[in-house]
Amino acid sequence: MTHNVTITYVNESDNTTSDFLIFSHPVLPCVSAALAVWQVIEHIGPGDSHRFRYTVESQLRVVWDDGESVSNAVKSMPGQGWQFTTIGNDYQLVADSHLKILPVQIGVLNAVPDTVTVQLLKDGHVWASMSGVTNGAQADFEFLPRIWVGFGQRPVTTALIDFAVMSDAWTEVDLFGLSSLTIAAQGNAAIGYQFVLRDIVGEAS
Amino acid sequence: MTWQLVITWNEGESSSPAVDVAPNQGWRVADRFGEYVLVRDGDIIPARGETVVTNDAYVLLDLFVTSGGNPVVEMSLPSGMSAALALKANEAL
Numbered sequence: 001m002t003h004n005v006t007i008t009y010v011n012e013s014d015n016t017t018s019d020f021l022i023f024s025h026p027v028l029p030c031v032s033a034a035l036a037v038w039q040v041i042e043h044i045g046p047g048d049s050h051r052f053r054y055t056v057e058s059q060l061r062v063v064w065d066d067g068e069s070v071s072n073a074v075k076s077m078p079g080q081g082w083q084f085t086t087i088g089n090d091y092q093l094v095a096d097s098h099l100k101i102l103p104v105q106i107g108v109l110n111a112v113p114d115t116v117t118v119q120l121l122k123d124g125h126v127w128a129s130m131s132g133v134t135n136g137a138q139a140d141f142e143f144l145p146r147i148w149v150g151f152g153q154r155p156v157t158t159a160l161i162d163f164a165v166m167s168d169a170w171t172e173v174d175l176f177g178l179s180s181l182t183i184a185a186q187g188n189a190a191i192g193y194q195f196v197l198r199d200i201v202g203e204a205s
Numbered sequence: 206m207t208w209q210l211v212i213t214w215n216e217g218e219s220s221s222p223a224v225d226v227a228p229n230q231g232w233r234v235a236d237r238f239g240e241y242v243l244v245r246d247g248d249i250i251p252a253r254g255e256t257v258v259t260n261d262a263y264v265l266l267d268l269f270v271t272s273g274g275n276p277v278v279e280m281s282l283p284s285g286m287s288a289a290l291a292l293k294a295n296e297a298l
Contacts, residue, residue: 028252030252031289160277191284
Protein backbone atom coordinates (compact mmCIF):
# COMPACT_ATOMS: atom_id res chain seq x y z
CA MET A 1 0.00 0.00 0.00
CA THR A 2 1.63 3.21 -1.17
CA HIS A 3 -1.12 5.82 -1.11
CA ASN A 4 -2.97 7.64 1.61
CA VAL A 5 -6.72 7.04 1.68
CA THR A 6 -9.12 9.94 1.92
CA ILE A 7 -12.33 8.90 3.65
CA THR A 8 -15.47 10.98 3.64
CA TYR A 9 -18.05 10.29 6.31
CA VAL A 10 -21.60 11.41 5.45
CA ASN A 11 -24.46 11.28 7.91
CA GLU A 12 -27.56 10.29 5.92
CA SER A 13 -29.26 8.91 9.03
CA ASP A 14 -31.37 10.62 11.67
CA ASN A 15 -28.61 10.30 14.26
CA THR A 16 -28.03 13.45 16.24
CA THR A 17 -26.96 12.03 19.59
CA SER A 18 -24.04 9.68 18.94
CA ASP A 19 -20.58 10.39 17.59
CA PHE A 20 -19.02 8.56 14.63
CA LEU A 21 -16.28 6.37 16.08
CA ILE A 22 -13.39 4.88 14.10
CA PHE A 23 -11.27 2.11 15.58
CA SER A 24 -8.05 0.54 14.33
CA HIS A 25 -9.14 -2.81 15.75
CA PRO A 26 -12.43 -4.59 16.45
CA VAL A 27 -14.00 -3.82 19.82
CA LEU A 28 -16.73 -5.23 22.01
CA PRO A 29 -19.23 -2.93 23.73
CA CYS A 30 -17.66 -1.79 27.00
CA VAL A 31 -17.46 1.44 28.96
CA SER A 32 -13.83 2.03 28.03
CA ALA A 33 -14.24 1.27 24.29
CA ALA A 34 -14.51 4.90 23.31
CA LEU A 35 -11.23 5.60 25.07
CA ALA A 36 -9.39 3.28 22.67
CA VAL A 37 -10.83 4.91 19.60
CA TRP A 38 -8.64 6.14 16.71
CA GLN A 39 -10.88 9.08 15.86
CA VAL A 40 -14.07 10.56 17.28
CA ILE A 41 -16.04 12.59 14.74
CA GLU A 42 -18.43 14.89 16.58
CA HIS A 43 -21.18 17.32 15.61
CA ILE A 44 -21.94 15.71 12.21
CA GLY A 45 -25.72 15.95 12.03
CA PRO A 46 -28.05 14.74 9.27
CA GLY A 47 -26.73 15.94 5.91
CA ASP A 48 -23.32 16.92 7.34
CA SER A 49 -20.04 15.32 6.31
CA HIS A 50 -16.48 15.04 7.55
CA ARG A 51 -13.25 14.10 5.76
CA PHE A 52 -10.33 12.27 7.36
CA ARG A 53 -7.32 10.33 6.17
CA TYR A 54 -5.65 6.99 6.64
CA THR A 55 -2.00 7.81 6.04
CA VAL A 56 0.65 5.29 4.99
CA GLU A 57 3.15 7.30 6.96
CA SER A 58 2.86 7.17 10.73
CA GLN A 59 4.14 9.38 13.51
CA LEU A 60 5.85 7.93 16.55
CA ARG A 61 6.21 9.41 19.98
CA VAL A 62 7.06 8.18 23.45
CA VAL A 63 5.23 9.10 26.64
CA TRP A 64 6.56 8.64 30.17
CA ASP A 65 6.31 10.05 33.68
CA ASP A 66 2.61 9.07 33.94
CA GLY A 67 1.89 10.84 30.69
CA GLU A 68 3.36 14.13 31.84
CA SER A 69 6.34 13.94 29.47
CA VAL A 70 6.13 13.44 25.72
CA SER A 71 9.05 12.93 23.33
CA ASN A 72 9.73 14.49 20.00
CA ALA A 73 7.51 13.04 17.26
CA VAL A 74 9.10 11.42 14.22
CA LYS A 75 7.62 10.38 10.89
CA SER A 76 8.04 6.72 10.10
CA MET A 77 7.30 4.22 7.36
CA PRO A 78 7.04 0.42 7.73
CA GLY A 79 10.48 -1.19 7.89
CA GLN A 80 12.02 1.62 9.92
CA GLY A 81 13.55 1.16 13.37
CA TRP A 82 13.90 3.70 16.14
CA GLN A 83 15.58 3.99 19.49
CA PHE A 84 14.40 6.02 22.45
CA THR A 85 17.68 7.03 24.01
CA THR A 86 19.55 9.58 26.07
CA ILE A 87 21.30 12.38 24.21
CA GLY A 88 23.16 14.65 26.60
CA ASN A 89 20.69 15.30 29.36
CA ASP A 90 17.58 14.62 27.27
CA TYR A 91 15.52 11.72 26.03
CA GLN A 92 15.15 11.62 22.25
CA LEU A 93 13.62 9.36 19.63
CA VAL A 94 16.28 8.70 16.95
CA ALA A 95 16.54 6.43 13.92
CA ASP A 96 18.18 3.03 14.50
CA SER A 97 18.96 1.23 11.24
CA HIS A 98 20.35 -1.77 13.13
CA LEU A 99 17.10 -2.61 14.89
CA LYS A 100 15.78 -6.04 13.91
CA ILE A 101 12.27 -5.64 12.53
CA LEU A 102 10.22 -7.05 9.68
CA PRO A 103 9.61 -4.90 6.57
CA VAL A 104 5.96 -4.51 7.57
CA GLN A 105 6.79 -3.36 11.08
CA ILE A 106 7.82 -0.17 12.83
CA GLY A 107 9.95 -0.84 15.90
CA VAL A 108 11.09 1.23 18.85
CA LEU A 109 13.77 0.08 21.30
CA ASN A 110 13.56 1.64 24.75
CA ALA A 111 17.12 2.49 25.80
CA VAL A 112 16.27 4.82 28.69
CA PRO A 113 15.86 3.72 32.34
CA ASP A 114 12.17 4.75 32.52
CA THR A 115 9.32 2.43 31.60
CA VAL A 116 7.52 4.16 28.76
CA THR A 117 4.50 4.06 26.47
CA VAL A 118 5.13 4.09 22.73
CA GLN A 119 2.39 5.61 20.59
CA LEU A 120 1.89 5.34 16.85
CA LEU A 121 -0.29 8.04 15.30
CA LYS A 122 -2.03 8.41 11.95
CA ASP A 123 -3.72 11.60 10.82
CA GLY A 124 -2.67 13.14 14.13
CA HIS A 125 -4.56 10.61 16.28
CA VAL A 126 -3.29 7.62 18.25
CA TRP A 127 -3.70 4.53 16.06
CA ALA A 128 -1.92 2.09 18.41
CA SER A 129 -0.27 2.30 21.79
CA MET A 130 2.04 -0.01 23.69
CA SER A 131 2.48 0.68 27.39
CA GLY A 132 4.84 -0.79 29.97
CA VAL A 133 7.84 -0.87 27.63
CA THR A 134 10.77 -1.37 29.99
CA ASN A 135 14.43 -0.56 29.49
CA GLY A 136 15.86 -2.84 26.82
CA ALA A 137 12.43 -3.89 25.53
CA GLN A 138 11.26 -3.27 21.98
CA ALA A 139 7.79 -2.18 20.85
CA ASP A 140 6.94 -3.49 17.38
CA PHE A 141 3.90 -2.25 15.48
CA GLU A 142 2.46 -4.17 12.58
CA PHE A 143 -0.85 -3.12 11.10
CA LEU A 144 -3.24 -3.60 8.23
CA PRO A 145 -5.05 -0.75 6.45
CA ARG A 146 -8.37 -1.61 8.01
CA ILE A 147 -10.80 0.31 10.20
CA TRP A 148 -13.98 -0.45 12.16
CA VAL A 149 -16.69 2.20 12.31
CA GLY A 150 -19.91 2.75 14.19
CA PHE A 151 -21.82 5.09 16.44
CA GLY A 152 -21.08 5.64 20.09
CA GLN A 153 -20.91 8.08 22.93
CA ARG A 154 -18.14 8.97 25.29
CA PRO A 155 -18.57 7.18 28.63
CA VAL A 156 -20.67 8.91 31.27
CA THR A 157 -19.50 8.68 34.88
CA THR A 158 -21.81 9.09 37.87
CA ALA A 159 -21.48 8.18 41.54
CA LEU A 160 -23.32 4.89 41.07
CA ILE A 161 -22.67 3.86 37.50
CA ASP A 162 -20.42 4.39 34.49
CA PHE A 163 -22.02 3.73 31.15
CA ALA A 164 -21.67 4.11 27.40
CA VAL A 165 -24.00 3.44 24.47
CA MET A 166 -22.52 2.27 21.18
CA SER A 167 -23.06 0.15 18.09
CA ASP A 168 -23.42 -3.52 18.89
CA ALA A 169 -21.58 -4.56 15.74
CA TRP A 170 -18.87 -2.47 14.11
CA THR A 171 -18.59 -2.21 10.34
CA GLU A 172 -15.21 -3.33 9.01
CA VAL A 173 -13.74 -1.28 6.16
CA ASP A 174 -10.76 -2.65 4.23
CA LEU A 175 -8.75 0.26 2.82
CA PHE A 176 -6.14 -1.81 1.01
CA GLY A 177 -5.63 -0.63 -2.56
CA LEU A 178 -7.91 2.38 -2.21
CA SER A 179 -7.26 6.08 -2.53
CA SER A 180 -10.68 7.35 -1.48
CA LEU A 181 -14.16 6.26 -0.48
CA THR A 182 -17.30 7.47 1.22
CA ILE A 183 -18.87 5.91 4.31
CA ALA A 184 -22.54 6.84 4.58
CA ALA A 185 -24.48 6.31 7.80
CA GLN A 186 -28.09 5.43 7.02
CA GLY A 187 -31.16 4.38 8.97
CA ASN A 188 -32.80 5.61 12.11
CA ALA A 189 -33.09 4.83 15.81
CA ALA A 190 -36.05 2.46 15.34
CA ILE A 191 -34.74 0.24 12.55
CA GLY A 192 -31.05 0.64 13.38
CA TYR A 193 -28.12 2.24 11.59
CA GLN A 194 -26.09 0.88 8.68
CA PHE A 195 -22.80 2.09 7.24
CA VAL A 196 -22.71 1.89 3.45
CA LEU A 197 -19.50 2.15 1.39
CA ARG A 198 -19.60 3.94 -1.97
CA ASP A 199 -17.59 6.20 -4.31
CA ILE A 200 -14.75 3.70 -3.95
CA VAL A 201 -11.67 4.73 -5.93
CA GLY A 202 -8.63 2.46 -6.27
CA GLU A 203 -4.99 3.52 -6.04
CA ALA A 204 -4.41 3.18 -9.78
CA SER A 205 -7.39 5.33 -10.79
CA MET B 206 -27.06 -4.01 46.65
CA THR B 207 -29.54 -4.89 43.92
CA TRP B 208 -29.85 -3.44 40.44
CA GLN B 209 -32.81 -3.54 38.12
CA LEU B 210 -33.37 -2.74 34.46
CA VAL B 211 -36.58 -1.62 32.81
CA ILE B 212 -37.13 -0.73 29.15
CA THR B 213 -39.88 1.52 27.87
CA TRP B 214 -41.14 2.27 24.34
CA ASN B 215 -44.07 4.06 22.69
CA GLU B 216 -42.66 7.26 24.19
CA GLY B 217 -42.83 5.76 27.65
CA GLU B 218 -46.40 4.46 27.34
CA SER B 219 -45.28 0.82 27.41
CA SER B 220 -42.74 -0.82 29.68
CA SER B 221 -41.21 -4.22 30.35
CA PRO B 222 -41.13 -6.09 33.65
CA ALA B 223 -38.11 -5.14 35.75
CA VAL B 224 -35.26 -7.64 35.83
CA ASP B 225 -32.53 -7.98 38.45
CA VAL B 226 -29.06 -7.67 36.98
CA ALA B 227 -25.51 -8.15 38.19
CA PRO B 228 -22.03 -7.51 36.84
CA ASN B 229 -20.66 -9.87 34.16
CA GLN B 230 -24.09 -10.47 32.64
CA GLY B 231 -25.31 -10.00 29.08
CA TRP B 232 -28.91 -9.07 28.31
CA ARG B 233 -30.77 -8.80 25.04
CA VAL B 234 -34.10 -7.16 24.16
CA ALA B 235 -36.45 -9.73 22.67
CA ASP B 236 -39.63 -9.06 20.74
CA ARG B 237 -42.55 -11.07 22.22
CA PHE B 238 -45.33 -10.37 19.72
CA GLY B 239 -44.93 -6.63 19.90
CA GLU B 240 -44.06 -6.58 23.59
CA TYR B 241 -40.42 -6.17 24.43
CA VAL B 242 -38.71 -8.01 27.27
CA LEU B 243 -35.19 -8.31 28.61
CA VAL B 244 -33.72 -11.82 28.43
CA ARG B 245 -30.35 -13.14 29.56
CA ASP B 246 -27.97 -13.93 26.71
CA GLY B 247 -24.89 -15.98 27.45
CA ASP B 248 -23.44 -15.18 24.04
CA ILE B 249 -22.91 -11.57 25.07
CA ILE B 250 -19.57 -11.38 26.81
CA PRO B 251 -19.26 -8.15 28.80
CA ALA B 252 -15.97 -6.63 29.82
CA ARG B 253 -14.95 -7.70 33.31
CA GLY B 254 -17.36 -6.40 35.93
CA GLU B 255 -19.70 -4.80 33.39
CA THR B 256 -23.24 -5.53 32.27
CA VAL B 257 -24.18 -5.21 28.60
CA VAL B 258 -27.71 -4.68 27.23
CA THR B 259 -28.19 -5.07 23.48
CA ASN B 260 -31.24 -3.79 21.64
CA ASP B 261 -31.91 -6.32 18.87
CA ALA B 262 -35.52 -5.27 18.44
CA TYR B 263 -36.62 -2.86 15.73
CA VAL B 264 -37.68 -0.17 18.13
CA LEU B 265 -36.23 2.84 19.88
CA LEU B 266 -36.10 2.10 23.60
CA ASP B 267 -35.39 3.99 26.76
CA LEU B 268 -33.38 2.01 29.29
CA PHE B 269 -33.83 2.74 33.00
CA VAL B 270 -31.40 1.55 35.63
CA THR B 271 -32.61 1.52 39.22
CA SER B 272 -31.06 0.43 42.49
CA GLY B 273 -33.10 -0.48 45.53
CA GLY B 274 -36.08 1.09 43.81
CA ASN B 275 -34.27 4.38 43.30
CA PRO B 276 -33.69 5.67 39.78
CA VAL B 277 -30.02 5.77 38.86
CA VAL B 278 -29.87 6.64 35.19
CA GLU B 279 -31.95 6.73 32.02
CA MET B 280 -30.58 6.42 28.51
CA SER B 281 -31.87 6.17 24.97
CA LEU B 282 -31.04 2.84 23.32
CA PRO B 283 -31.59 2.82 19.53
CA SER B 284 -32.04 -0.42 17.63
CA GLY B 285 -28.76 -2.23 16.99
CA MET B 286 -26.95 -0.52 19.81
CA SER B 287 -25.67 -1.72 23.16
CA ALA B 288 -25.38 -0.12 26.57
CA ALA B 289 -22.33 -1.07 28.61
CA LEU B 290 -22.94 -0.52 32.31
CA ALA B 291 -20.35 -0.54 35.08
CA LEU B 292 -22.39 -0.79 38.26
CA LYS B 293 -20.67 0.53 41.35
CA ALA B 294 -21.09 -0.85 44.84
CA ASN B 295 -22.62 1.65 47.21
CA GLU B 296 -23.85 0.17 50.45
CA ALA B 297 -25.37 3.48 51.49
CA LEU B 298 -28.35 2.80 49.26
